[in-house]
Amino acid sequence: MDKEILKYYIEEYKKDFDRINREEIYKWYIVAEFQKNWDIEAKDFYTMLDKSLVDYVQTPFGKTSNNLICSDKVYTKDVLLGFVKEDENTVKSMFKYLYNENISLNERINYFKTEADNLFSKDERNKNKSHYQTLNAISLYLFLRYPDKYYIYKYSIFKLCAEKLNYSKKVKKGDIEKAIDLYDEMKSVIKEDEELINLSKRRLNKDCYQDENLNLLTMDIAYFIEHFEKNKMIKVDKCWYVGANMDGVDYFDEFIKNGYWENGYEDKYIDKVKSMQVGDKIVIKSAYTQKNNLPFDVNNKFVAVMELKAKGTIIENKQDGRRVLVEWDKPWEKPKKWFFLQYRGTVNKVERKADDWVYGALLDFTFNNIKQDYDKFLAYPYWADIYNLDNNDYEEENGDNDELKIYTKENFLQEVFIKEDFYNNLVNVLRRKKNIILAGAPGVGKTFMAKRLVYSLLGKKDDKYIRMVQFHQSYAYEDFVMGYRPSENGFVLKKGIFYNFCQIAQNDRENNYFFIIDEINRGNISKIFGELLMLIEANYRDEEIILSYNGKNFTVPNNLYIIGMMNTADKSLAVVDYALRRRFSFFKIKPAFEDSSFKEYQKSLENDYFNKLVNLLIKLNHEISDDISLGEDFCIGHSYLCNLNKDICTKDLLKEIAYYEILPILREYYFDDLDKVSYWQDEFEGIFE
Known part of the structure; x- marks a missing residue:
């Protein structure tokens, strides 16, 4: 195996670690759930097995399905639980045999698969159907039980890693032992990368499998190598995002079937359509708003959504301002939802900009399946202000x-x-x-x-x-x-x-x-x-x-x-x-009654009652400062007398401030000395008599 090539992939993995972690961290939770729940001697074997092969887990990034065993249209777990209902003892013996480390690996796997075949064939309705207890599924059961020893076997990943890493041994489909040997060699290189190990360890909390032997991390890198090669970035710097609705009719199927796109207006977007060039990328989209079931929290507000349905390449422009011929890719099975940045118009040109990452993010989302970073968008000042994310209304x-x-x-x-x-x-x-x-x-x-x-x-x-x-x-x-x-x-x-x-x-x-x-x-x-x-x-x-x-x-x-x-x-x-x-x-x-700027403010009010009240507060603060049980930290501040002008600075207002704002504080300070409270109350009353 070429270690330098593997190190290159490891560096790419580390660069993309945040995204990978968001998407793949669920695996560490899945293993932990199995380890926590598995008990071959459980009284309720069915429930134990159901919990061990958990359907989904809650990660810091949300609720995530167990894609290791619950993939679309593959019913591995359902069939297995059905076997338990029909013949619990046989299923127990299948797992006991599989987990018996004194028997050779291939023999254990073959026994499990043979017993699954026998159970499945008992029902005539299962003819020409699959029980999904494949080598991939059986290797998963092995890995979940002994995650420090085994790996999940998937031939496509094993084959591609062997090719890309120049693995010297011959790769043969179904040879799980050679796959283990390859992953073990990869793991020996991974163990030398302290930065990678620390990255992986820091993401794991108490609810995660700790992966001390790094088998799960090794598998994650093998999975990354496969997808890295499949999804090498397509650099698209410009794309036309267009609508498919004309006069209230959706022409999406018509456009895709017949290889063109048409501007539904005779007097709008003519110049834009004429400017479309052969080789330009084009995407059919629709636009609307959404409030419920969002993958992020925006304080229960509506969010702009752009739904992308199909992408293609312009192959001819007739220069009539209306129609271009398009080589459409196969439409996405499920439209891709893009949030926040939205284009409602029929014809919109989006170009990558060096000084604004937003447009590049849309293009990479469209053509490279790079997930939209919701946190980054919600931190962008424009959208942060719209959604008032911190519940802080600007004054x-x-x-x-x-x-x-x-x-x-x-x-x-x-x-x-x-x-x-x-x-x-x-x-x-x-x-x-x-x-x-x-x-x-x-x-x-x-x-x-x-x-x-x-x-x-x-x-x-x-x-x-x-x-x-x-x-x-x-x-x-x-x-x-x-x-x-x-x-x-x-x-x-x-x-x-x-x-x-x-x-x-x-x-x-x-x-x-x-x-x-x-x-x-x-x-x-x-x-x-x-x-x-x-x-x-x-x-x-x-x-x-x-x-x-x-x-x-x-x-x-x-x-x-x-x-x-x-x-x-x-x-x-x-x-x-x-x-x-x-x-x-x-x-x-400190209180500013004796500050020169406050004195100027005081002078501007030209109010004898105000002057007397200030003098009394200065006197009061000196006494508070000298009081051993209080000190200067308890002095009365000047803000009680701020923001006044000649028109509102009346005797009645100052009296209210003295009686209902300052005196209550003194009653709290001198709660055990009523004579002192009475003295200061008389002093304040004396100002206004």
Whole structure:
């Protein structure tokens, strides 16, 4: 066997690992189910066998049929279970004999097949029919029982691998022992590739067969070699996607049968049809929308669908703007569904573009059977906005105006009452560390500051680049990153707000994105972030890990910044998670009553009641700071008195703020000192008398 050729295929396998994993991971679940359920001495042998040869499994990518034994129009398992109903003892003896390692392999296989023939022939109705207990099926039973020793035998795969790898031994149909020898040789090369082994191991969770001996991985690569050769990429850079409906009549069958396609309009698309060239690819499609039974979650919204029915090559253009002759390939047995990018018009030219992968993805889906990557499309800013995937409605601060308001550092310093040096430090640390926390007492304007800080860095008020969430004690990884959620049809794997936002940022590297977390210290950080705790660190941005839920590579992009807010007066959260402290830089935000910019704001109101209330709050905060049981973390913030103007800054409004917003906080602070509460209540009342 030529090891270098095999290494070439292994490298191609690794390049395409994400797709292969999505499509083939079910096999590791199938083996695990057999290992878990198989018991030859089970009281209910029929049920045990039914469970062992499971019909489908739930993988991180959805519910997947057991294609190893439940292929279309092949009823291997059904016949076997029928045998159990007719003669359970014989079927038991067939499996006991097959699994007796003291008997030669070929003898065991022949015995199983002969007994199957005998059982099947007892029923006259089975004449000229098949029981499907072939060498392929019997090798599957062997592999499921001893997956560290055997392989599934399929002659077409064995033959092609032997040819492509220059296997020295003669290949003969039905020679399962030579197939085992070939796969064992392949496995010896695979075992030398640590990168491949680690890739395979990282995708396996507790519900998977762990494949320590790498037999299943070896078979997967053999399967890949067969399909790699069959499906070598056809490079198509241009294709016409056309309709087949004219005046309400579907002409699909007519076009295919008679080798042409026709534009149903006399006054539309004439120039487009004339521009079609001999050799151009052409596809008949239909377009509609779909809401139910989608292979992904879009918050129960309608999705554009394009159904592809047949493809062909243009062989003649009559230049009449109406008709072209086409050499049609055999139509797909089942139309191929393509989601999101849709062409409703009758004539549409699609060309591959170097600066936009979407069109190339459609062409490769059409001509190379490359599966559509739904996650990638849903992370694309255009569709992410349409489907609002993270359940975060953009704030209506900008209204419906397309012209976004310019926002600069100067605007920030006018609205947020902090010094310029403090602002500069905030910006510099955020850019370097990627993660900061604004910590302070209630009412110091942490949320307001966080949003304005982002606006100043963007240079505009544009909430498109911002997501905001609030942590609480029940918030979990499944809400934040990914998890199973109930739906109409059971449970579906749903992406969380942080996962979706990372995908959006990753697909738009020219812009920066900001994730704001309110009450960050209220959540269990390790529980919420999970394995992403490492990835949010500045030094690990853009590095990949495989997520446990879907087995796919994931990264936190370098252009995503995290801003957390923390209420330091919350006594129930006195201890901050060390993991949080290590990964974030902390900025303490203090009340700004004595800041020069706040004083300018205060002066502009020209209100004596406001001035008296500010002076009293300054006095109150000094006392709180000096109180050993409280401290400056419990000071009253300035935001209670912000966003006022001369017209609304009345005595009654200020009285409401004092009595119903500030005094309740003091009653909580001094719950065990009613005299102090009474003192401060008298002080506030004195302002308004």
